[in-house]
Amino acid sequence: MTRLLQFTSLAKAMPEKRPPTERRRDFGEIYGEFDPAQAQQQASRCSQCGIPYCQVHCPLGNNIPDWLMLTAEGRLQEAYEAAAATNSMPEICGRICPQDRLCEGNCVIEKGFASVSIGAIEKYITETAFAQGWVAPPQPSRERPQSVGIIGAGPAGLAAAEQLRRRGYQVHVYDRYDRVGGLLVYGIPNFKLEKQVVARRHALLEQGGIRFHLNTAVGADVSLAELRRRHDALLIATGVYQAREMTCPGVGLGNVVPALAYLTAANRKELGDAVPDFDSGALDARGKDVVVVGGGDTAMDCVRTAIRQGARAVRCLYRRDRKNMPGSQREVQHAEEEGVEFVWLAAPEALLGEGVVRQVRAHRMHLGIADAGGRQVPQPLPGSHFELPADLVIAALGFDPEDLPRLFGAPELKLGRWGTLEIDQRSMMTALDGVFAAGDIVRGASLVVWGIRDGRDAAEQMHRYLQAKAAAASVAAAE
Ligand code: FAD
Numbered sequence: 477m478t479r480l481l482q483f484t485s486l487a488k489a490m491p492e493k494r495p496p497t498e499r500r501r502d503f504g505e506i507y508g509e510f511d512p513a514q515a516q517q518q519a520s521r522c523s524q525c526g527i528p529y530c531q532v533h534c535p536l537g538n539n540i541p542d543w544l545m546l547t548a549e550g551r552l553q554e555a556y557e558a559a560a561a562t563n564s565m566p567e568i569c570g571r572i573c574p575q576d577r578l579c580e581g582n583c584v585i586e587k588g589f590a591s592v593s594i595g596a597i598e599k600y601i602t603e604t605a606f607a608q609g610w611v612a613p614p615q616p617s618r619e620r621p622q623s624v625g626i627i628g629a630g631p632a633g634l635a636a637a638e639q640l641r642r643r644g645y646q647v648h649v650y651d652r653y654d655r656v657g658g659l660l661v662y663g664i665p666n667f668k669l670e671k672q673v674v675a676r677r678h679a680l681l682e683q684g685g686i687r688f689h690l691n692t693a694v695g696a697d698v699s700l701a702e703l704r705r706r707h708d709a710l711l712i713a714t715g716v717y718q719a720r721e722m723t724c725p726g727v728g729l730g731n732v733v734p735a736l737a738y739l740t741a742a743n744r745k746e747l748g749d750a751v752p753d754f755d756s757g758a759l760d761a762r763g764k765d766v767v768v769v770g771g772g773d774t775a776m777d778c779v780r781t782a783i784r785q786g787a788r789a790v791r792c793l794y795r796r797d798r799k800n801m802p803g804s805q806r807e808v809q810h811a812e813e814e815g816v817e818f819v820w821l822a823a824p825e826a827l828l829g830e831g832v833v834r835q836v837r838a839h840r841m842h843l844g845i846a847d848a849g850g851r852q853v854p855q856p857l858p859g860s861h862f863e864l865p866a867d868l869v870i871a872a873l874g875f876d877p878e879d880l881p882r883l884f885g886a887p888e889l890k891l892g893r894w895g896t897l898e899i900d901q902r903s904m905m906t907a908l909d910g911v912f913a914a915g916d917i918v919r920g921a922s923l924v925v926w927g928i929r930d931g932r933d934a935a936e937q938m939h940r941y942l943q944a945k946a947a948a949a950s951v952a953a954a955e
């Protein structure tokens with residue numbers, strides 16, 4: 477049996493990371509994989525804490541110490557089963573969770589010894605399970621006649637679909653896109669998550685009997701009212717897609733584009749689709765001076781995509797400093813290694829050019845007093861402006877929800893302060909009977925792992941609702 481608590485003598489290691497010069501040339505994932513001996517050794521660094529803060533800070537409450545112990549002992553099938561018991565997509569979370577802010581950032585040995593490589597081990601366990609054929613489609617022990625409709629095939633919708641199918645419901649997923657995965661496919665770039673990983677999950681769900689209705693925009697191709705007639709319960713998991721816009725003069729110039737349009741074009745190109753806006757050059761960074769405005773994960777994905785497309789220079793303009801940026805520090809490090817220049821404490825004042833953008837005039841910022849939320853408010857420093865060359869400006873300032881009550885013709889749907897859908901916190905139901913909601917559309921732009929958590933929780937609540945509905949129907953039939 478492998479000993480645990482090896483962190484005092486064994487240093488943290490990650491799977492091999494490809495050198496930046498190589499990474500810049502393609503869109504392949506940047507990390508390789510552990511070999512069995514490395515995975516076993518790295519898992520053995522865990523100290524099996526009595527109160528595992530890693531688990532407390534994993535949104536899924538994953539039983540991390542158990543699957544680390546099983547990996548350290550070479551019991552990989554059991555490790556996979558423990559990992560899959562609480563996570564509908566461990567292979568995806570292992571790759572793209574911001575572990576430095578979640579499980580690993582809270583690992584107690586982080587204080588002085590560097591955390592256990594939890595994400596990389598989760599990925600290793602699940603990839604081994606796929607290779608060994610241990611990953612099975614959802615298999616209900618009995619079929620139920622009730623059907624559910626899920627609007628949105630992103631992480632929240634897929635996690636709910638999987639859980640409801642396991643319980644035997646007839647599950648139909650509707651999505652306006654032509655592929656399953658939501659932002660996993662059209663937002664997050666290949667170098668973080670290769671698309672065959674998402675396609676493999678999709679295939680598994682389909683084998684389990686989940687029906688996908690793609691190229692179907694709810695509110696345009698089919699109404700919410702029609703879906704309510706077709707199904708016994710509905711889940712809205714449509715994400716947030718309304719890009720926040722820059723407000724400075726010049727935003728209407730050519731070659732000033734929203735981040736998601738840029739990333740979607742790049743992802744579609746990698747998938748081999750015809751992308752006229754990319755082929756025309758409008759959404760291609762090749763040979764250009766690129767300025768990305770924003771400091772979140774979306775901005776990091778844009779700068780690193782532009783590097784891979786062969787931009788002449790890529791700069792990221794962020795109004796706060798490095799310490800106060802919302803994006804993952806690990807992503808910033810990757811971007812810097814790949815040649816991105818960060819211009820901290822700076823914001824655009826105006827975009828300059830005739831017809832198309834040629835320069836960004838920016839001003840320096842300083843962090844003033846904290847707002848009600850405790851964050852220092854950035855303020856421009858008078859007379860501090862400077863110019864940056866720019867023939868592609870990408871705005872990555874975050875996303876707001878679409879107006880779903882209007883889009884779905886359902887004014888009864890209630891919205892919260894930020895335009896997200898309001899649900900009953902306990903039942904996860906919206907103001908419409910039998911219509912539930914989960915993921916970014918409820919939470920606002922968040923993380924894949926929270927989408928999975930919400931989707932699984934919503935499935936549990938929908939199951940309760942459907943059971944009660946079935947029981948009421950059988951009482952009515954008996955009377
Ligand atoms: P989505 O993934 O947005 O899926 C919603 C689905 O609903 C989509 O497929 C959409 O087509 C469909 N839909 C919308 N409206 C309709 C309609 N009317 N009819 C039919 N279908 C509809 N999170 C991380 O954890 N790690 C990361 O590294 C990371 N990187 C990111 C990078 C980018 C560029 C972006 C934009 C986000 C990133 N995120 C990351 C956040 C993460 O992708 C989201 O939090 C997560 O995908 C939300 O899941 P969801 O299921 O709620 O919504």
Ligand code: SF4
Pocket residue numbers: 533534535536538540563569570573575578579580594595598925
């Ligand atoms: Fe960490 Fe994410 Fe895996 Fe949870 S799901 S253990 S936060 S990588």
Ligand code: SF4
Pocket residue numbers: 521522523524525528529530531540541544582583584585592594
């Ligand atoms: Fe192991 Fe770190 Fe979790 Fe403790 S906090 S159980 S050491 S992974």
